[in-house]
Amino acid sequence: MSVSLTKIIEEYIDNLLEENGGDAVSLRRKDLAERFGCVPSQINYVLRSRFAPENGFLVESQRGGHGYIRILQLSFNNCDEEIEHLSELVGSAITEQEARRLLVNLQNRDLISPRERLIIEISMRNQEDNGRTLFDVSPYRRDIMRADLLKKLLTGLALG
Amino acid sequence: MSVSLTKIIEEYIDNLLEENGGDAVSLRRKDLAERFGCVPSQINYVLRSRFAPENGFLVESQRGGHGYIRILQLSFNNCDEEIEHLSELVGSAITEQEARRLLVNLQNRDLISPRERLIIEISMRNQEDNGRTLFDVSPYRRDIMRADLLKKLLTGLALG
DNA sequence: AGCATGTTGACTTATACTGACCAATAATTT
DNA sequence: AAATTATTGGTCAGTATAAGTCAACATGCT
Structure with missing residues (x-):
């Protein structure tokens, strides 16, 4: 039983969030894709399936020059x-x-x-x-x- | 992570607004362009993309001698x-x-x-x-x- | 085998920035 | 006063860059 790429990328982002104090992290889709040797749209799949609002995350992004993907982890401590x-x-x-x-x-x-x-x-x-x-x-x-x-x-x- | 020129100019104008009490500010397109080392039309791009009505702003301007650009932050009464x-x-x-x-x-x-x-x-x-x-x-x-x-x-x- | 989950790549859309050309207003000259 | 010139902002289309979508295909789990 091998670990899926999605899982690996998910954990990588989780770590980034942790390092960053836990509330938000910015990244570039292309860079992530390169780092994990996959196609860029794989990142969208990870975001869609793991960092969805139902899971307490908000994702903001911008295309074009100086584009980015920002993942916000909401913490309401309720x-x-x-x-x-x-x-x-x-x-x-x-x-x-x-x-x-x-x-x-x-x-x-x-x-x-x-x-x-x-x-x-x-x-x-x-x-x-x-x-x-x-x-x-x-x-x-x-x-x-x-x-x-x-x-x-x-x-x-x-x-x- | 590189920051876009647009973002920098946006923040500069935001600061101007704040200093000015928050409701309006006047500026000259050419001066701004010079200050940030860009082409004047870049300023129009910033205004169109960042200070549009959907962001809660109105922009007035006048061409020719003593021309200006005035940015108004709009607020609603009810x-x-x-x-x-x-x-x-x-x-x-x-x-x-x-x-x-x-x-x-x-x-x-x-x-x-x-x-x-x-x-x-x-x-x-x-x-x-x-x-x-x-x-x-x-x-x-x-x-x-x-x-x-x-x-x-x-x-x-x-x-x- | 069948359904859910994951992976890929071709195609689409969005954003940033520039420069050449256009339009309006003020100042100056005739 | 009219014409001219100088000064200022506006528009648009082109180029570069980066993310999103979708559907086909692959893998894995009952």
Whole structure:
């Protein structure tokens, strides 16, 4: 069982972050690709699969002259076990009502701010509307999609 | 890591603005170009790319003798104006890149927090993935859906 | 075998910077 | 006053550079 290139590059970036105090690091896609003897787009794959917002990272980049890729590791030092636990509570499907109750609870316990709750509710509502009117998704399937979205959001916040 | 001329000039102007109380500053294109050893049109490039309305600035200028360039940092009196402005910027369709850029901007201007940006990015990405893999939505239609989501979120935040 | 994950490269898009040419305004000359 | 000249900024297209996308192909894991 060999270690994948993706894993190696992921760890390299993790180390860079650690050395840099942990919050951000800048790099050049071309340089990284050269260092690891791979094609540049491999870096995009690593970023997409390992440094996604669901994992608590934000990636900024710029093309052209003086281009760069900047990876930000958000650190909110919130009670991540708490939120992680709640993520389990969401399960594989969740109704709008249940979701809203959960969010109210989170806000009451100051795990998310009112504005954050608002954003989450608007996103959920938007997805619900799209599912119903645009794509004719069944109610149960919408509950599944809602659970997926909610879990991504909560783990993103927990890992941040 | 090399820093672009554009960045240097941008920071110089930012400093001027700060010194000047923050709302406006006047300068001469030729002088600036000389100071930074570049061609005058480079200044136009900086203004177009860094001090555009989407970054919260307006630029006035006059040619000929005693010509000048005045940079105004615009501020909104009420959130309705702000929403109007942001919604115009988003427009009826927006690419992933443009959206991300806008969010970076909003965060830099302290209009949203890093956590809020993270949540928004997760939501956008979730919608993008669903649109592509689940519902086979065309790229342009996804840009429209992204703009819709973004406008709902920004409007909600401004009114909330 | 089949599905998920990883890897590649051709093609596309975005940004930085320059220089030649254009446009507007003020100052000076006739 | 009109014409001319000097002074200033604007535009655009070309060149160089760097990142993003996408889909085909490969590998690995049940």
